[in-house]
Amino acid sequence: xxxxxxxxxxxxxxxxxxxxxxxxxxxxxxxxxxxxxxxxxxxxxxxxxxxxxxxxxxxxxxxxxxxxxxxxxxxxxxxxxxxxxxxxxxxxxxxxxxxxxxxxxxxxxxxxxxxxxxxxxxxxxxxxxxxxxxxxxxxxxxxxxxxxxxxxxxxxxxxxxxxxxxxxxxxxxxxxxxxxxxxxxxxxxxxxxxxxxxxxxxxxxxxxxxxxxxxxxxxxxxxxxxxxxxx
Numbered sequence: 001x002x003x004x005x006x007x008x009x010x011x012x013x014x015x016x017x018x019x020x021x022x023x024x025x026x027x028x029x030x031x032x033x034x035x036x037x038x039x040x041x042x043x044x045x046x047x048x049x050x051x052x053x054x055x056x057x058x059x060x061x062x063x064x065x066x067x068x069x070x071x072x073x074x075x076x077x078x079x080x081x082x083x084x085x086x087x088x089x090x091x092x093x094x095x096x097x098x099x100x101x102x103x104x105x106x107x108x109x110x111x112x113x114x115x116x117x118x119x120x121x122x123x124x125x126x127x128x129x130x131x132x133x134x135x136x137x138x139x140x141x142x143x144x145x146x147x148x149x150x151x152x153x154x155x156x157x158x159x160x161x162x163x164x165x166x167x168x169x170x171x172x173x174x175x176x177x178x179x180x181x182x183x184x185x186x187x188x189x190x191x192x193x194x195x196x197x198x199x200x201x202x203x204x205x206x207x208x209x210x211x212x213x214x215x216x217x218x219x220x221x222x223x224x225x226x227x228x229x230x231x
Contacts, residue, residue, distance in 0.1 A: 003163055005027050005164045006026055006030065006156070006157045006160050006162035006164065008029075010031070010043060011031045011033050011069065011120035011121060012120060012124075013046050013057075013120055014127075015124070016207075016208060020128065020133060020226065023128060023133055024133045028135065028137075029136070030140055030142075030160065031124075032140045033117040036065060036066075037061075037064070037067050037071075039063045043069055043072070044058060044059040044116055046209070046210040048090060049209050059074065059083075059119070060074075069117055070139075072117070073114060077112055077113075080112075081108070084109060090201075090202075091212075094216035094217050096218060097216050099220075100212075100216050104212070127215070140156065150174070157185050158185070165185055165186070165187050166188045167188070168192070169189050169191070195227070198222075198225040200213065
C-alpha cells in the first residue's frame with residue numbers, strides 16, 4: 001500500500017516559509033477552515049520586514065469570533081491597494097522584486113475577494129505554483145466532518161485515504177495519539193527548526209515573517225532556504 005501523507009491546518013494570509021514546507025512534505029493538504037475564527041491570529045494577518053522593523057499586514061474582517069473561518073467575509077477591499085503599496089515600498093530594492101511582483105501584484109490589483117478562506121487559498125496556491133510545490137490542496141468541507149477534536153482529524157485522514165498524518169508540534173497539547181494508532185495512521189511531528197538565514201533587507205535577520213520576504217529576496221532560489229520543498 002502506497003504511503004499517503006496528510007496535513008490539516010487552518011488557512012493563513014501570506015504564511016511564513018514553514019507553512020509551505022509543511023504543504024510540500026505531504027501528498028494532500030487540507031485547509032481546515034470549518035473551525036472557529038480567532039482574532040489577532042494568522043488567519044487574516046502576517047508580518048513583513050521594513051526599515052522600521054517588522055510590521056503587520058492585516059486584512060480588516062472585524063473581531064467577531066462567533067463564526068467559522070470559512071464564513072468570514074471581506075467587505076472592504078481598500079486594504080488590497082494599501083498592502084501592495086506597503087510591499088512595494090519595502091521590497092522594491094530586493095533582488096527579485098520585479099520577477100515576483102509580475103505574478104504577485106495582480107493578486108492585489110486585479111482581484112476582489114468575498115471570503116477570507118477564498119483569498120487565503122488563492123494566495124497559497126499561487127505561491128505553491130511559484131515554488132513548484134505540487135501537493136494537492138483541498139478544503140475541509142470537501143469531506144464529511146465528525147465531532148471531536150482529534151476524531152475529526154483522524155476521520156479526515158481516513159476519508160482522504162491517508163495513512164500518515166503530519167502535524168505541527170503545537171498540536172501535542174491536545175491531540176490524542178491513540179486515536180491515530182487505533183486507525184493504523186502514523187502520527188509524525190513536523191520540525192520547524194534549523195532554518196538557514198538568507199540575504200534579507202533591513203538589518204538583523206528575522207525568520208518570523210511572511211514567505212514573501214524570502215521570495216522577494218531570493219526568487220527561484222528560495223527553495224534552497226527551505227527544508228521540504230519538492231522540485
